[in-house]
Amino acid sequence: MGKVMLEVRELTTKYITRFNEDIYAVDHVSLKVEEGKSLGIAGESGCGKSTLALSLMGYYFPPLYYTSGDIIINERNISGMDPDEVRKSILGKEIAYIPQAAMNALNPTQKVINFVEDVIHAHEPTATKKDIYDMARQRFEILGLPAEVLQKYSVELSGGMKQRTVIAISVILGPKVLIADEPSSALDVTSQKMVIKMLRDLMDRGMIKSMIFITHELPLLYNVTDDIMVMYAGQMVEHATAEQAVFDPLHPYARGLMGSIIVPESGLRGHKLAAIPGVPPNLKKPPSGCRFAERCKYVTPTCRAVSVNMREAANDREYRCIFAEQELREMYKNE
């Protein structure tokens, strides 16, 4: 078993809306990523994936607030650490992030090189411009990006180029964990493939030690990550290897996701063409029983009454359902 790069225990964070309502978008989530491994996180749009990505970095600002739980990065517990300390010694260096909207992740009126300078100066105030330039150029070239990109404004770059530039900047300080939030969903198929190849490349070259890859398309994770977690309404509902999660999902929701038609997340809100009927619960007042109960084919009165915890299954798997593994398999067989 490799060294644990990131461990999260029972992390809960919430949004406070302007009407002072709490939205628990990440609710008691636990996960673990080892050195050299990658973890995929899948779930419908709005289930809290992006919020989880932000929460993992231990750096919060309104309207997102930390509630409880631990985040241990490279053997350091960062929950409760001074925010400025997190900023200086954790962000970018230990854990880095590729935002969901990488298209807009760069300041439109700043040259790429100047942004790189700002990133490095935030951590190493004494670095000279020349050193930074040389280092950035070398990094960019390794990742197959022409050095001219550094002298351009983000508006002058094409979509795929922007995405790869953002990735290159994210890993410039050699973070241990890289979180990629839907890095490919806004791209065309070729660019998607390039991005995924680039991320794998980063792992292979050891420029990052581990990776979390977030997507709303569960099938996409097969062949990309080692493990997969499925999220539903702020909670984890399934945790297994990629192979198991894709071909043998246990949770009814994970099964549904495999069968759902893939629609781009940016499509029509509220008009989702999903194979799973119904809509996720309102996170302002989540139901007390199983959160998936309203949409589940196999729902029983008990499901709505008792709250369900993650339970273990064979082969180190975990899932959140009142049915035992065997019962579920029986039900699925009869379909």
Place this chain on the structure above:
Amino acid sequence: MKGYRKYFGAKLIWFGVTLVAAFMLNFILPRLMPGDPVAVITQRVTQGMTSQTGVQKVYEEYANLFGTTKPMHEQFILYMGNMLKGDLGTSFSQYPRPVSDIIRSSVWWTVSLQFPAIIVGWLLGNLLGALAAYLKKGWDKVLMPVSIFVSNLPAFGSAIILLVIFGVQLSLLPTSGGYGFDLIPNFSFRFIWSVFVHYQLPFWSIVLISIGGQAIGMRSMAIYELNADYVKYARFLGIKDRKIIGYVFRNAMLPQITGLALSIGTMVGGALVAETIFSYPGLGSTIFSAVMGQDYPLISATTLIITLMVLFATFAIEILYGFIDPRIKAAQTEQ
């Protein structure tokens, strides 16, 4: 450089088009009046005139200037020829003073009053708006309602309030005119001081009007930018807040420049009315007395000059903007 040339070329063409449109409008509008426009115009001004020959003289002069007896296209050529010569006709209300003479003596008062005031108001407004967006709590609560209220004061309203407070109640500053009524324009210190003192109230009331609207615009722009994806990304790479605020304000400021170009016409309109409150010897008061005296040639010429001023200012701002926003260059080279 190619990108710039394209941008400036496009702006220059548009400037030309709007200029032509302004002249066309100035040419066509009086001719759209029902009946014989010259008759209508002269009849209004000559209402009180008893001398029949006087009326006849005014009529003939205008029939000549308009060329009403000739076909439209010849009228237009005649009109443009007069414009090029700077011949704007003869004023009715200050007969026989040429209109161009009246305009010449008032236009500089307006230019040197309004443009500095609008620019100062724009700068102060942006500063306040940025502060309000950044400080949010506290200041925002005080500054915002105040600037919303101030910006809802009509232009003449704030002019009158300043006039009553500083001119009438405190008797600190003169209430009307561009310089002391007992002075003759010359380069003596006394005259310049008088001009300076008379400048204050109109100047600050225009500043006050422009501040409110700009502050509100800047605040929402800055809040919008503060929520932009690049802010989030920069934060999660560990860049200091102060630096990020720098990005945000620069980016929020840029659309405010375009906003100024778009709203300068409205601002000038408000400022013209404010001028009349102070009987400032600019174009606003010229229109006021021209309307009183039913002096169509003067009204027509004044509005034309105002249009030209505004078009020119807009053009200048857009050229300036092209140099400061890299997005302009990028957008043009892409095409």
Place this chain on the structure above:
Amino acid sequence: MKHILHEAFRSPKFVTGFVIFMAILALVVFYPLFVTDHPLAIIGQGTFFPPGIYVSVYDTTNAPQYTMMLPEAEGNRIGAKLGDVEREAMREWLIDFGIPRAEIDIDDTAKLMTLWDAYYDPALRFQGMTSARQKYFARLDASLEGLLVMEPRVIAVPNTETGAFEASQSIELTDFVNVNEVANVRVLPLGTDNFGRDMLTQLVSAIGTSLQIGLVAGTVATLIGLTLGLMAGYIGGLVDDVIMFFTNLFTAIPGIVLLILISYSIGQENRGAVTVAVVIGVTSWVWTTRAVRAQVISLRNRDHVNLSKLSGHSIFHIIFADILPYILSYVVMAFILQISSGILAEAGLSILGLGPKTTDVPTLGLMMRWAMIYSAHILNKWWAFFPVIVAIALISFSLNLMNTGLDQVFNPALRE
């Protein structure tokens, strides 16, 4: 829609704006039920009566009289004529005349009056005294006539036969009347304007007219802007190019210029309030056009619109069922802004002398114009212009607050 209203009423900004606006509206609706005078009726002979309660002098003499011994009455009586300013002025004159300062005690009314009566001469004009000042002293002297005479006043009526005056009634210093028992009392909370018209009645009526002007201007501008924006955005191509050309053109050319030229061409006699409102509307559609067009373009290729097109729905069906509901919020917000800018535009035009013709109805702009022409601001007759400015500011403040509140409901990014 219900949801949006529900959200809107949770926004403190929207609620504040709504309450202010409704209060103004209530004033406009209910005030005329209590005061039925014509708003332009001239009731005062003279200009700018200050705010206050006006009691008929004639009727006070006919009202029942009561005797009251008030110790402060005499002091008040003298104080009303002889305030600090007047006492200082008298001392100034006496010093200039040559009386040593030490001999003048301005707090002792009797002594001061004795000195004044002894030396004051209206014909004297000292070095450096303006003629206005000299007249001031003459007026002051006249007003002091009989100040210290504490005798009853006698009302005399002419004898119809001889023509000689005969005393009919003696008014004691201690006589009082009850204001409630005087036949004619008129309250003028905001005084009168330069023509002697009741400012408050006129203001309420003017607010009503100005709101109507704003409403008509806003409706016209919104209808034009909506139609053009929908056409430009939905049809696209050449139609879009042509519409955008004119939109850009009329954005570049200042609206006030068009307003001035068109209003002047229409002529004073033909400019009713509605005409002015329509002219304002016709010259201020560009912003709505831009906003609507931008929204329509972003909607044009959405799935539900495409679906509707595929199912062969007519263009009207698509526009009314699939596009309008989505842009309604922007249109409503633009409409609200147009109302307030319409009211402002009318005021500006009227000040320049191009507002509605003056004999029909009062508008806020016309009230402003007359106050300015009669120099109310320089004469410090605040009641003639300040309430008008406050009314305009309150109307546009409340409309803008509602708008900002709605904006925050529709675009949560602009939250507090």
